[in-house]
Amino acid sequence: MNTTLKIGLVSISDRASSGVYQDAGLPALHDWFTRALRSPWQSITRLIPDEQALIEATLIELADREACHLILTTGGTGPAPRDVTPEATLAVAHKVMPGFGEQMRAVSLKFVPTAILSRQVGVIRGKSLILNLPGQPKAIKETLDGIFAAVPYCIDLIGGPTIETNPEIITAFRPKSA
């Protein structure tokens, strides 16, 4: 009696949301999950500008009304004045998961020294795990490859469906003793 995993994908970018350029974050996220997941899933996508109140409202809608088990944002985590994704994510958090931010930066630091500038956070709101990912498709893939092994067990613990992964892409880890 498994249920379908519901994933919210939120691309946060002033320029992509106003049509100045094509959003590349949502396709990169969708592509990764298509390759990585074996169990049933569906996604809901949003493309919004770097406005903190709007990001907060979008995350709350996807968590509380749409009941997404997993919400991924892309973009808006740097030091520039318009980058407010982490502030919006922390503002709607019930629990902060500091290991995700630390490990996402540690993974990215293997590729670029400027990963230190990323302010990504991971939080839980109700029964939703929310993770901030980088904006670039290459960095999105590197980050998910580096941290997703722990996500299925986290979703188990907060009451979501059992996620099965494609071991050629990622192997879910669930501790035996827990």
Add this chain to the structure above:
Amino acid sequence: MNTTLKIGLVSISDRASSGVYQDAGLPALHDWFTRALRSPWQSITRLIPDEQALIEATLIELADREACHLILTTGGTGPAPRDVTPEATLAVAHKVMPGFGEQMRAVSLKFVPTAILSRQVGVIRGKSLILNLPGQPKAIKETLDGIFAAVPYCIDLIGGPTIETNPEIITAFRPKSA
């Protein structure tokens, strides 16, 4: 004129505190300190459920009234709804010590990818260092092996007794220039 190190050991678990199963955290902690410490020490133990207000009250009692120099919690640091040990610990903190949480997760990540889900923190309250440890005996030992080298110097700096360790288990590090 050394004084005895006073250690508070707090196991936080709904099931162990209600007798559903035997607590394994306090014995694991006691065993590690028995092997690791050479200087005199005594411990005070508590076994309590995952209730934030009770955890806070217990930490305050052990720090302020019992004057424990070091307080170790075990359990309650994951993402599940009842896991509130980090929130309780931060709520009673005078100073946050972010390096402990980071390094405890980095140490555990060498053993299991799901260490990223641990929300452990380290804080100072008055003259007490409070550290959240994992719940599993194996992870308790791995974490203490990985971070305890810095604890004696921290206790020095906050006005506690000089801790001497058994170098077969852990070698305390005290910088010369400080």
Add this chain to the structure above:
Amino acid sequence: MNTTLKIGLVSISDRASSGVYQDAGLPALHDWFTRALRSPWQSITRLIPDEQALIEATLIELADREACHLILTTGGTGPAPRDVTPEATLAVAHKVMPGFGEQMRAVSLKFVPTAILSRQVGVIRGKSLILNLPGQPKAIKETLDGIFAAVPYCIDLIGGPTIETNPEIITAFRPKSA
């Protein structure tokens, strides 16, 4: 049409500021930047005691009135009761940059296990990047060697001048795709 990089250097120490001993932090910082920077820069220095309100006022003055692009503090980041530099820095922050604290500790941990006790943070206030460095000259150099590659790009993103570095000391990294 480059402008001169303005660097605020703040040594925070009760004993050095009262003349009990000679401050070693400001000379170490000045020396590192003299060797590391090729583009024009100037510095403003302050030597103050470990008083939180005074540290906050000094950081605000250097950021808002002196318009420093980069502010480095040295000292006051440990667990001792008088160590309040991180609290003062967070109190004046507009954005927290968690990667700097994490990576500064990770770099220092390669040299001493007690690096875990450092509570250093990095933040942005307006157009200023503020970083807490350790107090010891050797640790100051090790830390700047380990994290400065990402600083010029950060200063770019918050609207400061283009920093050029001496590649024998440090190579600035700027991602191509950003």
